[in-house]
Amino acid sequence: MAEVPTQYGIILAAILFSLGVAGILLRRNIFFILLFVEVMLNAAGLAFVVAGARWGQADGQVMFIFVLATAAAEVAIGLGLLLRLHHQFKTLNVDEASDLRG
Amino acid sequence: MTSADILSLLPLLVVATTGVVVMLAAAFYRNHRLSLVLTLAGLLVAFISLPFVSPLTPRQVTPLVLVDGYALFYMGLIFAASFIVALLAYGYLEKWDGNPEELYVLLLLATLGAAVLVGSSHFASFFLGLETLSVALYAMIAYNRSLRRGIEAGIKYLVLAGVTAAFLLFGMALVYAETGTLAFSGVVAAAGGASLQLMVGLGMLIVGVGFKLGVVPFHMWTPDVYQGAPAPVTGLLASMSKGAVFALLLRYFTPVPALERQGLVWVFTAIAILSMLGGNILALTQDNVKRILAYSSIAHLGYLLVAFLASGPAGQLAVAFYLVAYFATTLSAFGVVTVLSTPDDEAESLQAYQGLYYRRPWLAIIFTIALLSLAGIPPTAGLVGKIFIAAAGVQASLWLLLIVLVLASVIGVFYYMRIVITMFRRPEVEAARPGMVGLPRAASVVLGVLSVILVGLGIYPVPVMRIIERTVARLV
Numbered sequence: 001m002a003e004v005p006t007q008y009g010i011i012l013a014a015i016l017f018s019l020g021v022a023g024i025l026l027r028r029n030i031f032f033i034l035l036f037v038e039v040m041l042n043a044a045g046l047a048f049v050v051a052g053a054r055w056g057q058a059d060g061q062v063m064f065i066f067v068l069a070t071a072a073a074e075v076a077i078g079l080g081l082l083l084r085l086h087h088q089f090k091t092l093n094v095d096e097a098s099d100l101r102g
Numbered sequence: 103m104t105s106a107d108i109l110s111l112l113p114l115l116v117v118a119t120t121g122v123v124v125m126l127a128a129a130f131y132r133n134h135r136l137s138l139v140l141t142l143a144g145l146l147v148a149f150i151s152l153p154f155v156s157p158l159t160p161r162q163v164t165p166l167v168l169v170d171g172y173a174l175f176y177m178g179l180i181f182a183a184s185f186i187v188a189l190l191a192y193g194y195l196e197k198w199d200g201n202p203e204e205l206y207v208l209l210l211l212a213t214l215g216a217a218v219l220v221g222s223s224h225f226a227s228f229f230l231g232l233e234t235l236s237v238a239l240y241a242m243i244a245y246n247r248s249l250r251r252g253i254e255a256g257i258k259y260l261v262l263a264g265v266t267a268a269f270l271l272f273g274m275a276l277v278y279a280e281t282g283t284l285a286f287s288g289v290v291a292a293a294g295g296a297s298l299q300l301m302v303g304l305g306m307l308i309v310g311v312g313f314k315l316g317v318v319p320f321h322m323w324t325p326d327v328y329q330g331a332p333a334p335v336t337g338l339l340a341s342m343s344k345g346a347v348f349a350l351l352l353r354y355f356t357p358v359p360a361l362e363r364q365g366l367v368w369v370f371t372a373i374a375i376l377s378m379l380g381g382n383i384l385a386l387t388q389d390n391v392k393r394i395l396a397y398s399s400i401a402h403l404g405y406l407l408v409a410f411l412a413s414g415p416a417g418q419l420a421v422a423f424y425l426v427a428y429f430a431t432t433l434s435a436f437g438v439v440t441v442l443s444t445p446d447d448e449a450e451s452l453q454a455y456q457g458l459y460y461r462r463p464w465l466a467i468i469f470t471i472a473l474l475s476l477a478g479i480p481p482t483a484g485l486v487g488k489i490f491i492a493a494a495g496v497q498a499s500l501w502l503l504l505i506v507l508v509l510a511s512v513i514g515v516f517y518y519m520r521i522v523i524t525m526f527r528r529p530e531v532e533a534a535r536p537g538m539v540g541l542p543r544a545a546s547v548v549l550g551v552l553s554v555i556l557v558g559l560g561i562y563p564v565p566v567m568r569i570i571e572r573t574v575a576r577l578v
Contacts, residue, residue: 010279010299017272024265030257037264044271051279059284060275063226067271070233074267077240078260084244084253099251100258100326 009050016043030085030092034078041071103164110158110169113148113177114217120144121210128203137203138192141210142185149181156573165285168223171573175422176220176349179429183342184213186433186548190440191334193542198246198445205245212238212338216346220353225274225284228350232270232314235343236263242338243331246445255330262313262323270310276303286354301365308369314347317407318376321400325388328396329450333443336392337436340399341429348403352410352421370411374503377404378510385517392450394517395435398476401510402428405491408503412494420490422570427475427483427559434472434552438465441545455521457529465541466525468553475556477518478511483559 020043023036045067052060082092089097108115124140127133152174160170167173188209195202215234222228240263244256274284280300281289312320328336355366381401388394406428409420442449442465449455459466475484488511495504559566 006279010276013272013275017268020268021265024261030261033261034264037261037268040265040268041271044268044275047272047275048278051275054279055282057282059226060278063229063271063274063284066226066230070230070237070267073233073237074240074260074264077237078257078264081240081244081253081257081260084247085257088250088253094257094261097250097254097257100254100330 006050006054009053010047013043013047013050016040016046019043028093028095030082030094030097033094034075034082037078038071038075041067041074106158107161107163110155110161111163111167112151112155113174113181114167114214114221116144116148116151117181117210117214117217120148121207121214124203124210125207128207132201132203134192134195134202137206138188141188141206144210145181145185145188145213149178149185152178152181162223166224166227167218167221169221172349172353173221175570175573176346176425177217179426180213180216180220180342180346183338183345183429183433184209186437186552187334187338187342189544189548190337190433190437191332193545194332194334194440194443194445196542200246200248200445205242208238208242208245209338212242212342216342219346220349222350223286225278225286225289228286229267229271229274232347233267235346236267239263239335239339239343242335243327245332245335249446251330252332255327258323258330259327266310266313269306269313273303273306273310276300276306279303290354304366308366311347311351312373315344315351315403316400317373317403318380318400319373321377321380324400325393325396328399329390329392332445333392333436333440333448336395337433337440340395340432340436344399344403345425345429348406348410348421348425352418355410367411370407371500371503374404374407374411375506377401377407378506379404379513382510382513382517386513388517389452390450391439391452391455391521392448394521395432395439398514398518399432401514402476404510405488405507408500408507409491409494411500411503412491412498414494414498416490416494416497418574419567419570420487420494422574423490423563423566424487426566426570427487427556430552430555430559431472431475431482431484434468434549434556435476437545437549437552438469438472441465441541441549452521452524455525456527458525460528462541464546465549468549469525470522471553471556473518473522475560477515479515481557481560483556483563486560486563 017040020036020040024033027033045064048060048063085097086092124137127140128137156174162168191205212235215231218227218231222231240256240260243259244252246252276299277289278284316324377400381397385394385397406421406424409417475482478484478488
């Protein structure tokens with residue numbers, strides 16, 4: 001099997017990352033925002049795996065597992081807050097749930 | 103891993119164990135006082151273990167953590183901050199009918215994350231420490247679940263911190279793809295080359311760290327989150343979470359010969375100037391004490407960046423001393439806000455402080471001392487800290503930054519004095535605020551001690567300087 005050049009992998013990760021950023025900026029629903037944060041984190045994870053493959057080290061994959069674990073913790077709290085948001089504001093739209101102004 | 107390795111990780115192990123113990127205790131027997139006592143005991147043991155660990159250092163424990171005088175000094179500072187926040191939170195949560203015990207578990211988790219952060223020497227431990235700190239903070243910010251603004255602040259912080267983490271990770275991956283190592287020392291050594299990928303990677307790392315420090319232009323979240331979070335948690339956010347990240351930044355970016363990275367130096371200079379001016383000017387328009395303090399913290403991080411840019415032993419000393427003074431000042435200021443607040447009704451508008459001197463003279467004096475220290479007026483620790491920073495700046499001839507520092511400080515005096523004057527102005531109507539019957543005893547003692555420390559350091563800073571010279575400056 002032919003080897004995939006490192007650059008391709010990095011470019012793919014960068015595209016995924018940009019999609020995540022665009023999603024966060026465009027969507028106003030907290031559920032989708034959390035989803036796109038996840039896309040960004042996984043894009044970074046992919047970049048780690050690609051970089052690890054370039055150097056023939058396991059470090060990239062180890063970092064990916066860390067990313068997965070912490071992303072899970074983040075989502076656990078994120079979904080908890082999402083439920084409270086729905087309970088308090090009766091909406092999932094983050095623009096409508098905005099009391100803090102100065 | 104040898105037994106000496108494990109022993110040198112003792113402070114971290116103690117804090118981690120205490121977190122589990124407090125959690126289990128809350129699971130079997132809910133008692134607010136028990137949770138507090140266990141937390142305080144754990145933090146105290148961790149703090150006392152520091153001098154015993156000191157002879158074993160410097161020691162590289164696995165590639166991940168470097169335990170040396172520098173790490174131990176900042177761990178001590180973090181444990182002390184955590185201890186104070188626990189005491190402040192106790193009196194605050196007493197007035198609340200929800201479950202208060204879990205806050206201590208989260209506090210210990212955040213402490214552990216911050217302590218790992220200052221000891222980390224590898225991207226993996228940096229990331230894990232940061233996430234432990236952040237995830238604990240999300241839950242702490244939204245701790246009062248029945249409050250709309252708490253939830254809002256929690257979500258804002260969660261989304262921004264998640265994005266920040268992604269930026270940091272992507273930056274790390276790019277740097278790793280280029281250098282082939284995840285250890286900071288290797289990265290710093292290899293980062294001399296200037297490929298596009300490396301520059302983008304370092305840029306993303308700066309964005310990530312900038313968000314965590316809340317410096318301009320990454321500061322937008324700061325006022326909202328500070329306002330929405332419970333007052334003791336805001337104190338923690340302002341002191342521990344920023345201080346730990348700054349200590350790490352200082353440790354690994356300073357040894358790089360500044361001239362080699364002209365580009366990065368200019369980036370940091372711009373961030374410092376924008377933060378000093380931006381933070382102070384934006385604070386002028388605010389009527390909310392928590393938001394004023396939020397903008398003031400942005401400015402203070404700008405001052406710290408001046409010392410960071412000065413680098414060298416003078417810069418290290420200035421940052422270490424300034425962080426000690428800043429921790430004590432911030433915790434004291436948010437401590438006053440805490441004792442005047444209840445979880446469901448926070449004393450944050452400027453009106454709540456009108457005539458405070460006539461209702462609670464001691465509290466008004468303590469707050470005044472904290473504000474004087476923030477403004478850098480004698481005889482307080484804040485002034486000595488600023489003098490150290492200015493001295494470091496003069497040594498490195500950073501004239502532009504120094505001029506901005508002085509200008510920004512003058513602007514700062516104006517809004518700090520506004521709060522002070524409000525406190526000493528007699529209220530038109532004598533209206534007793536509800537929930538102001540008695541002050542929590544533990545919190546009052548803590549505030550008194552903090553004020554003594556602030557004035558003491560302002561008059562006689564030598565003992566703290568000795569400690570700093572023996573620990574932090576040892577590695578320069």
